[in-house]
Amino acid sequence: MNSHAPVDPARLTADLIRCASVTPVEGGALQLLEKVLSAAGFACTRVDRGGVANLFARWGLQGANRSFGFNGHTDVVPVGDLSAWTHDPFGAEVVDGWMYGRGATDMKSGVAAFAAAAIDFVRTTPPDGAVILTITGDEEGDAQHGTTALLDWMAANGERMTHCLVGEPTCPNEMGEMMKIGRRGSMTCWFTATGVQGHSAYPHRANNPMSALVRLLSRLEEAPLDQGTPHFDASTLAITTIDCGNPANNVIPARGTATVNIRFNDLHTGQGLCDWLRGQADAVQAETGVRIDTRFQISGESFLTPPGELSDLIADAVQAETGRRPEASTSGGTSDARFVRYHCPVVEFGLVGKTMHQVDERVEVAQIHQLKAIYGRILRDYFA
Numbered sequence: 001m002n003s004h005a006p007v008d009p010a011r012l013t014a015d016l017i018r019c020a021s022v023t024p025v026e027g028g029a030l031q032l033l034e035k036v037l038s039a040a041g042f043a044c045t046r047v048d049r050g051g052v053a054n055l056f057a058r059w060g061l062q063g064a065n066r067s068f069g070f071n072g073h074t075d076v077v078p079v080g081d082l083s084a085w086t087h088d089p090f091g092a093e094v095v096d097g098w099m100y101g102r103g104a105t106d107m108k109s110g111v112a113a114f115a116a117a118a119i120d121f122v123r124t125t126p127p128d129g130a131v132i133l134t135i136t137g138d139e140e141g142d143a144q145h146g147t148t149a150l151l152d153w154m155a156a157n158g159e160r161m162t163h164c165l166v167g168e169p170t171c172p173n174e175m176g177e178m179m180k181i182g183r184r185g186s187m188t189c190w191f192t193a194t195g196v197q198g199h200s201a202y203p204h205r206a207n208n209p210m211s212a213l214v215r216l217l218s219r220l221e222e223a224p225l226d227q228g229t230p231h232f233d234a235s236t237l238a239i240t241t242i243d244c245g246n247p248a249n250n251v252i253p254a255r256g257t258a259t260v261n262i263r264f265n266d267l268h269t270g271q272g273l274c275d276w277l278r279g280q281a282d283a284v285q286a287e288t289g290v291r292i293d294t295r296f297q298i299s300g301e302s303f304l305t306p307p308g309e310l311s312d313l314i315a316d317a318v319q320a321e322t323g324r325r326p327e328a329s330t331s332g333g334t335s336d337a338r339f340v341r342y343h344c345p346v347v348e349f350g351l352v353g354k355t356m357h358q359v360d361e362r363v364e365v366a367q368i369h370q371l372k373a374i375y376g377r378i379l380r381d382y383f384a
Contacts, residue, residue: 004123006116006120007036007115007116007119007120008116009109009112009113009115009116009117009368009369009371009372010099010112010365010368010369012036012112012115012116013092013099013104013108013109013112013113013363013368014092014094014099014101015032015092016029016032016033016074016103016108016111016112017090017091017092017099017101017102017103017104017108018090018091018092018101019032019074019090020090021074021075021076021103021137022075022076022077022078022079022102023075023076023077023137023138023139023140023141024051024052024053024075024137024138024141025075025137026053026074026137027074029074029075029108029137030046030053030054030055030074030135030137033055033057033074033111033115033135034046034055034057036115036119037057037115037119037133038057040059040119040122040123041059041122041123042057042058042059042118042119042122042133043057043058043059044056044057045057045153047149047150047153048149049145049149050144050145050149051145052136052137052138052141052145052146052149053137054134054135054136054137054138054145054146054147054149054150055133055134055135055136056132056133056134056150056153056154056159057132057133057134057135058130058131058132058133058159059118059122059130059131059132060122060127060129060130060131061130062130062158062159063158063159063160064129064130065129065162066128066129066130066162066382066383067129067130067131067132067160067161067162068129068130068131068132068161068162068163068164068165068378068379068382068383069131069132069133069134069161069162069163069164069165069340069344070114070115070118070131070132070133070134070164070165070166070167070375071133071134071135071136071147071164071165071166071167071336071337071340071346072107072110072111072114072133072134072135072136072139072166072167072168073107073111073135073136073137073138073139073140073146073147073336074103074108074111074135074136074137075136075137075138075139075140075141075146076102076103076106076108076140077102077106077140077357079102079359080359081359084359085359085360086100086360087100087101087360088100088101089101089102089361090102092104094365097364097365097366098362098363098364098365099362099363099364099365099368100360100361100362101361101362102361103361104355104361104362104363105169105351105352105353105354105355105356105361105362105363106168106169106353106356106357106361107167107168107169107350107351107356109351109363109367109368109371110167110168110169110350110351110371111135111167112368112372113167113368113371113372113375114133114165114167114372114375115133116372117372117373117375117376117378117379118131118133118375118379120376121376121379121380125380125383127379127383128383129162129383131379132159132161134147134150134151134154134161134164136149136150136336139335139336143336143339146336147336147339147340148339151339151340151342151343154343155343160343160344161340161343161344162344163310163344163345163346163382164340164343164344164345164346164347165314165346165347165348165349165375165378166180166335166336166337166340166346166347166348166350167348167349167350167371167375168180168335168336168337168348168350168353169350169351169352169353169356170326170329170332170348170349170350170351170353171326171350171351171352171353172352172353172354173352173354174324174352175322175324175351175352175367175370175371176318176319176321176322176323176324176325176326176374177324177326177327178326178327178329179311179314179315179318179326179327179328179329179347179348179349180328180329180330180331180332180335180337180347180348180349181231181304181305181306181307181311181328181329181330181347182231182232182266182302182303182304182305182330183300183302183303183330183332183333183334183335183337183338184232184233184235184263184264184265184302184330184331184332184334185262185263185264185265185268185269185270185298185299185300185301185302185303186261186262186263186264186298186299186300186333186334187261187262187264187270187273187274187296187297187298187299188240188259188260188261188262188296188297188299189259189260189262189274189277189294189295189296190257190258190259190294190295190296191213191216191257191258191259191260191281191292191293191294192255192256192257192292192293192294192295193209193210193212193213193216193255193256193257193258193290193291193292193293194209194254194255194290194291194292194293195207195208195209195212195252195253195254195255195256195288195289195290195291196252196254197251197252197253197254198251198252199250199251199252200249200250200251200252201250203252206252207288207289207290208252208253208290209244209253209254209255209256209290210242210244210252210253210256211288211290212256212284212285212288212290212292213242213256213257213258213292215284215287215288216258216280216281216284216292217239217242217258217260219280219283219284220237220239220260220277220280221237221239225237225262225264225267225268226265226267226268228265229265229266229267231266231304231328231330232265232266232267232302232304232330233265233330233331234265235262235263235264235265235267235268236262236263237260237261237262238260238261238262239258239259239260240259240260240261241257241258241259242256242257242258243256243257243258244256244257260277263333264302265302265330266302266303266304268302269301270296270298270301271298274294274296274298277294277296278294281294299334300334300338300339301338302330303337303338303341304330305341305345305346305347307328309345310345310346310347311328311347313378313381313382314326314347314349314378315328316381317374317375317377317378317381318349318374320377321370321373321374321377322370322374326349335348349374350371351363351367351368351371352364352367
């Protein structure tokens, strides 16, 4: 038995919060983790790309037949109105059992918990296999050079995870109530309508792009995209902006724009929805004579890790430590699991996420320790 004292995940969380790692600034967070993990025998490699800092850490032999991976991020969103905070967003102050700071929930506590669990595990019960940590500094940003860069580097260097757990906060209200076995896809479409400007008293001499946009948006909302699937809620389409920048109330504008965001289930693909949106725009263009151009961004496709070995492993560990068996959900936004799923089976489990991205973001200190215990149990059971 190794004589090293267990790693305190709350202390490590505090040290990470004190690193002002607002995307894409590294802020010292990955340097800290590299130092801690290297001292515990992990082979660490910085995988920086496109101005983004990333860290790969492996304990065990490269190419091991069985390797369990954790994925997470140390970058955080901006603090917003600093005067609205009652505690220093990078101070990691603890008050009445709660630790305050940007990233306390999303997700420096999760990274600290799985790093601490991994270090303690390999020190006390060296596994027959490998433990891999992939930690990015670009999850809250464009995510073009974060986890994708790590996975590209792994593929080029013969590194592979057999299974992976993403430590994002997944529980809505109570610790242990939910894990994510998949995520909806996400895409955005920008419409630009170009008509003919004119006086509002003589609308027949103009061709109003706003009328065409209203007709198009009405068509998009006419019927639901679907009724949901066994593991997913119904897909949703939300109109997020309509604008023409017109300061005059008696001028029909020449140009207008609108934006829609779609969160879609496994009945759809991003490309299929792009084709549908383009077809709807073309139909309104033909009806009105207003030219409608489209631009798309697909942030991620929907995916599902079917319930089975990995989800059961995580659910068993969560139930043993919390007394709750987590619901297997696909709700919420996107995460870097959308990239990991191309590499290996992936499930997400982490803390209660009620305060993430908020002013006075905070985490219950006891839950950080509880999360470490869950991750430690997952590792023990996985390699048992």
